Amino acid sequence: xxxxxxxxxxxxIPILLGVSVILFIIVHSTPGNxxxxxxxxxxxxxxxxxxxxxxxxxxxxxxxxxxxxxxxLSGNLGYSIRSQRPVTEMMAxxxxxxxxxxxxxxxxxxLLAIPxxxxxxxxxxxxxxxxxxxxxxxxxxxxxxxSALIMVYFxxxxxxxxxxxxxxxxxxxxxxxxxxxHLILPTITLGLRDxxxxxxxxxxxxxxxxxxxxxxxxxxxxxxxxxxIYKHALRNGLIPVITLLGFSLPGLFGGAxxxxxxxxWPGMGLLSFTAVGNRDYSVxxxxxxxxxxxxxxxxxxxxxxxxxxxxxxxxx
Amino acid sequence: xxxxxxxxLATLFLVATAIPATAARPQVRYPxxxxxxxxxxxxxxxxxxxxxFVPFRAIFEKMGAEIKWDSANQVITATRGNTTVKIxxxxxxxxxxxxxxxxxxxxxxxxxxxxxxxxxxxVGEAFGGTVTYDPATTAISIxxxxxxxxxxxxxxxxxxxxxxxxxxxxWSDTYSSxxxxxxxxxxxxxxxxxxxxxxxxxxxxWDSTNTKLTFYLRKGVTYFDxxxxxxxxxxxxxxxIWHPKYTxxxxxxxxDVVGYSDYANGKSGETAENFAKGIVTTGNLPGLYxxxxxxxxxxLNKPNAPFLFQLAYGPLDSRKYANLPVDQWxxxxxxxxxxxxxxxxxxxxxxxxGQHAILKANPRYxxxxxxxxxxxxxxxxxxxxxxxxxxxxxxxxxxSPNEIASYMAMNHVKIHEYADVVFxxxxxNTVTGPTADKNVRQAINxxxxxxxxxxxxxxxxxxxxxxxxxxxxxxYTDDINHYDFSPEKARQLLDAAGWKVGSNGIREKNGQKLAxxxxxxxxGNPVRQATAPVVQQMLKDIGIDVQLIGYDWPTIDQKxxxxxxxxxxFMGFQLxxxxxxxxxxxxxxxxxxxxxNATGWWTEKSESLIKKGKETGDIEERIEIYHDWxxxxxxxSPAFIFYAVNTLVAxxxxxxxxxxxPQGALWNLEELWLSx
Numbered sequence: 004x005x006x007x008x009x010x011x012x013x014x015x016i017p018i019l020l021g022v023s024v025i026l027f028i029i030v031h032s033t034p035g036n037x038x039x040x041x042x043x044x045x046x047x048x049x050x051x052x053x054x055x056x057x058x059x060x061x062x063x064x065x066x067x068x069x070x071x072x073x074x075x076l077s078g079n080l081g082y083s084i085r086s087q088r089p090v091t092e093m094m095a096x097x098x099x100x101x102x103x104x105x106x107x108x109x110x111x112x113x114l115l116a117i118p119x120x121x122x123x124x125x126x127x128x129x130x131x132x133x134x135x136x137x138x139x140x141x142x143x144x145x146x147x148x149x150s151a152l153i154m155v156y157f158x159x160x161x162x163x164x165x166x167x168x169x170x171x172x173x174x175x176x177x178x179x180x181x182x183x184x185h186l187i188l189p190t191i192t193l194g195l196r197d198x199x200x201x202x203x204x205x206x207x208x209x210x211x212x213x214x215x216x217x218x219x220x221x222x223x224x225x226x227x228x229x230x231x232i233y234k235h236a237l238r239n240g241l242i243p244v245i246t247l248l249g250f251s252l253p254g255l256f257g258g259a260x261x262x263x264x265x266x267x268w269p270g271m272g273l274l275s276f277t278a279v280g281n282r283d284y285s286v287x288x289x290x291x292x293x294x295x296x297x298x299x300x301x302x303x304x305x306x307x308x309x310x311x312x313x314x315x316x317x318x319x
Numbered sequence: 320x321x322x323x324x325x326x327x328l329a330t331l332f333l334v335a336t337a338i339p340a341t342a343a344r345p346q347v348r349y350p351x352x353x354x355x356x357x358x359x360x361x362x363x364x365x366x367x368x369x370x371x372f373v374p375f376r377a378i379f380e381k382m383g384a385e386i387k388w389d390s391a392n393q394v395i396t397a398t399r400g401n402t403t404v405k406i407x408x409x410x411x412x413x414x415x416x417x418x419x420x421x422x423x424x425x426x427x428x429x430x431x432x433x434x435x436x437x438x439x440x441x442v443g444e445a446f447g448g449t450v451t452y453d454p455a456t457t458a459i460s461i462x463x464x465x466x467x468x469x470x471x472x473x474x475x476x477x478x479x480x481x482x483x484x485x486x487x488x489x490w491s492d493t494y495s496s497x498x499x500x501x502x503x504x505x506x507x508x509x510x511x512x513x514x515x516x517x518x519x520x521x522x523x524x525w526d527s528t529n530t531k532l533t534f535y536l537r538k539g540v541t542y543f544d545x546x547x548x549x550x551x552x553x554x555x556x557x558x559x560i561w562h563p564k565y566t567x568x569x570x571x572x573x574x575d576v577v578g579y580s581d582y583a584n585g586k587s588g589e590t591a592e593n594f595a596k597g598i599v600t601t602g603n604l605p606g607l608y609x610x611x612x613x614x615x616x617x618x619l620n621k622p623n624a625p626f627l628f629q630l631a632y633g634p635l636d637s638r639k640y641a642n643l644p645v646d647q648w649x650x651x652x653x654x655x656x657x658x659x660x661x662x663x664x665x666x667x668x669x670x671x672x673g674q675h676a677i678l679k680a681n682p683r684y685x686x687x688x689x690x691x692x693x694x695x696x697x698x699x700x701x702x703x704x705x706x707x708x709x710x711x712x713x714x715x716x717x718x719s720p721n722e723i724a725s726y727m728a729m730n731h732v733k734i735h736e737y738a739d740v741v742f743x744x745x746x747x748n749t750v751t752g753p754t755a756d757k758n759v760r761q762a763i764n765x766x767x768x769x770x771x772x773x774x775x776x777x778x779x780x781x782x783x784x785x786x787x788x789x790x791x792x793x794x795y796t797d798d799i800n801h802y803d804f805s806p807e808k809a810r811q812l813l814d815a816a817g818w819k820v821g822s823n824g825i826r827e828k829n830g831q832k833l834a835x836x837x838x839x840x841x842x843g844n845p846v847r848q849a850t851a852p853v854v855q856q857m858l859k860d861i862g863i864d865v866q867l868i869g870y871d872w873p874t875i876d877q878k879x880x881x882x883x884x885x886x887x888x889f890m891g892f893q894l895x896x897x898x899x900x901x902x903x904x905x906x907x908x909x910x911x912x913x914x915x916n917a918t919g920w921w922t923e924k925s926e927s928l929i930k931k932g933k934e935t936g937d938i939e940e941r942i943e944i945y946h947d948w949x950x951x952x953x954x955x956s957p958a959f960i961f962y963a964v965n966t967l968v969a970x971x972x973x974x975x976x977x978x979x980x981p982q983g984a985l986w987n988l989e990e991l992w993l994s995x
Contacts, residue, residue, distance in 0.1 A: 033873075033874070034870075034873070034874040034877040034878055035871075035872075035873025035874045035875075035876050035877045036873065036876070036877065037873075039872055039873040039875075039876035039877075040491050040492065041491065041568050042876050042880055042913065042915065043568070043903075043915065044895065044902075044903025044904050044909065044915045045568070045569070045571055045572065045895055045903060046568045046569075046571055047570060047571040048909075048911050048912065048913030048914045049913075050568070050570065050571075051913050052913070054566060057566075085482055086482040086483045086484070087483075087484070087649070087650040087651065088483065088650070088651050089651065092651070096672065096673070097673075148702070152702060152703075155703050155706055156706065159703075159706055159710070160706040160709050160710060163710050167703050167706055167707065167710075168697070168698070168699050168700065168703060168707075169674055169675070169697060169698070170674060171671075171674070173669070173671070173674070173675040173677055173695050173697060174669065174677055174693075174695065264700055264702075265700050265702055265703060266700070266703075267674070267697075267698040267699060267700055269480065269672070269673030269674060269698075273673075277479075280842075280871065280872070280873070281873070282873045
């Protein structure tokens with residue numbers, strides 16, 4: 004197993020290198036440049052060319068790529084062209100915010116999805132099952148901004164229970180309660196979508212497990228239904244769900260752009276999205292390479308977890 | 320005798336010319352302030368027998384009174400709250416809530432100005448204020464501690480986070496400038512009539528050749544920490560912009576300043592070391608110097624009437640920035656960025672990146688301490704702004720016409736609508752493609768039904784604007800070709816230009832189809848986006864095939880403004896200031912890649928008129944020139960102007976004295992107050 008992991012880790016390096024080349028080409032080929040904001044009647048057009056020369060943006064692409072590679076490998080992720088702040092600082096601020104939001108949503112979704120999925124599987128074809136399935140389909144199909152705005156309308160405007168944006172209340176010293184208070188609406192918005200997906204997933208997996216012979220054996224042995232389902236079947240049914248954790252890794256860090264925009268939650272989603280609009284090359288390269296790294300690690304994590312949880316799987 | 324007189328006159332002449340012509344600082348007589356805030360009168364205060372008289376409207380309005388003028392009986396009635404004051408012209412007895420009170424003199428109508436003048440002391444005290452006179456400065460101050468209500472927090476929304484540069488010569492996005500603008504004042508600012516009025520500069524004047532502009536700074540203006548603002552700081556600020564190491568967006572329009580290019584190219588004005596390191600000093604330059612602590616002079620090579628508008632940026636504290644290289648100003652390594660030693664009405668108290676900024680009132684503000692204690696700017700997504708206003712968490716916000724129903728349904732909200740400096744147009748490519756032919760452009764103009772677009776897409780929340788000169792400037796004229804909707808005229812023009820209707824309804828000429836690409840920005844303005852298919856249909860009616868292409872902003876920057884790769888493009892434009900000078904938008908120098916004149920249009924006539932318009936300071940002359948220029952532009956038609964946009968603002972009814980307009984929403988920030 005150890006050898007397998009080592010091999011996978013070594014494979015990561017050429018993959019990331021390849022991704023970085025493709026990414027670099029795409030990012031720099033999009034029309035426009037980071038100095039578009041300088042356009043205006045009061046700004047000298049020559050200034051933009053001067054700035055681009057100074058930043059090395061008029062050099063041939065391979066030259067720029069090598070320069071980027073050298074700086075990044077030395078640990079310096081560069082400066083945001085638009086706001087002149089170090090990219091590491093921007094990401095260091097954005098990542099915790101995103102993790103708090105997506106982490107809560109993930110937990111919220113999972114904690115609700117598992118019991119609901121299990122119940123739905125055990126009572127397949129019942130009215131409850133149909134209700135859950137329909138609800139799950141709705142949750143997945145509703146666009147994020149729609150559900151976000153619905154949440155805001157009902158729980159922040161019509162019945163002004165919750166705040167509708169921000170992480171904390173301005174002017175007040177930081178408190179966990181304040182943070183949680185602001186966290187609730189965005190978590191539910193994001194979590195409901197996640198929950199819908201996980202419910203389907205759990206349900207499908209449980210259905211498959213419940214057909215297994217050992218479940219029939221357990222029932223034949225006279226065990227209570229509850230014990231059969233929650234002690235024996237669930238454990239095996241949860242195997243695919245546990246690996247969800249690995250695949251969700253990039254999403255956890257990637258943030259949810261729409262939810263972050265509507266709720267003014269300054270996370271990675273908002274950061275990378277704004278960088279696209281600004282053609283902020285340094286931020287774009289840093290955040291996207293970060294996501295690529297997470298995808299690779301996430302896949303690796305999922306594979307490892309699979310091996311750990313399911314004794315039938317062994318790597319060599 | 321004759322010889323004596325000749326010699327006397329000669330001597331007097333010699334003596335007179337021998338006295339150096341120093342600019343004489345104009346005296347400001349009898350400045351009046353209410354609670355520290357300067358009162359501007361449209362006619363000068365008069366002093367008769369030691370008593371000061373002022374025009375009644377300005378002073379009563381400043382004190383928050385509602386005014387009624389009974390011309391039949393010559394009675395002014397001013398009401399505020401439970402107090403009613405009545406003044407009769409010619410009588411020195413006034414009534415306050417019915418009780419007679421003697422004024423020290425009678426109100427009268429000034430023959431010269433036609434204004435009704437009332438005794439200042441009585442008026443100041445009528446509503447409970449205290450009037451004090453300072454004989455040294457002739458300043459009169461009225462203080463009312465009970466009105467208006469002091470304190471409170473103004474809560475504002477920004478739809479995106481600010482990029483974070485709050486230095487006035489560096490900031491490049493709207494929200495950084497909104498916040499930074501509260502912390503830094505300029506030499507002048509806009510008043511309610513969108514006209515520059517004194518701020519840190521008490522007054523300014525051009526010399527007779529229109530090449531020397533002198534600013535007299537107000538004495539007593541200080542930075543937040545109490546250090547006085549002096550002329551050196553003004554010199555320092557503009558030198559920073561011209562410094563070869565400066566990387567911000569302000570450095571244009573200064574080419575006419577004497578010695579500018581020597582400094583901007585690093586030849587003279589600083590030591591070689593300072594040029595290389597990016598350090599700015601307060602030393603004088605030939606074209607920009609401090610004549611004394613409170614007098615700053617700009618000298619130009621040739622007359623430039625709109626030059627004042629280049630000088631909007633506030634004096635930075637030269638001490639604080641003395642050792643920081645100019646290319647680091649406004650960045651993370653600038654300690655004065657978010658917490659500057661500024662001159663504005665508010666100072667930064669707390670700044671959380673990406674979330675909010677909290678500012679507190681500056682007790683030393685030159686225009687009087689703000690009534691409001693605190694301002695909070697929060698990032699609020701545009702989609703939920705309605706909800707925040709509904710809940711009372713945001714005190715005012717702009718909105719678009721399609722949201723008007725939601726705002727009108729709120730009881731605690733007031734709606735303001737005003738003609739604004741933004742206008743929407745469709746630029747043509749006048750260099751390549753079928754639109755390079757003037758007749759094609761004119762034909763398209765006739766084919767577009769402006770009225771229908773304003774009515775249906777903007778719900779009439781737009782004003783007509785037929786030419787390139789904006790209705791809000793003093794040079795606007797309606798007396799130009801409107802290109803009133805006429806598809807017939809359009810077809811005639813196209814036929815005459817050789818574009819004949821082909822078999823499938825689309826015109827062709829020499830085997831080429833009349834197919835045009837219409838580019839529009841696909842972000843930021845849903846109404847503009849919705850206009851694209853409408854125009855496509857209108858042009859199809861006259862036989863033009865239009866392909867619609869939506870780009871985001873950086874792509875538009877590249878394809879339209881740099882590559883000029885388009886036939887027609889929707890574009891909005893915002894006037895930088897109230898001067899009608901079209902330099903920067905319609906002149907030849909702006910047709911270069913990256914310049915704003917993506918149409919590529921210029922003519923000898925246009926260039927010479929633009930040049931003439933800058934050379935004279937005489938308003939009447941300039942109006943003539945710009946009328947001619949507008950008529951020429953309208954004939955050439957490098958663009959089709961849709962309309963001037965009306966801005967819609969919703970404000971919470973607790974926000975008082977709020978008068979948004981093209982001059983901005985917070986032009987009188989220090990005089991806004993909250994009733995609860």
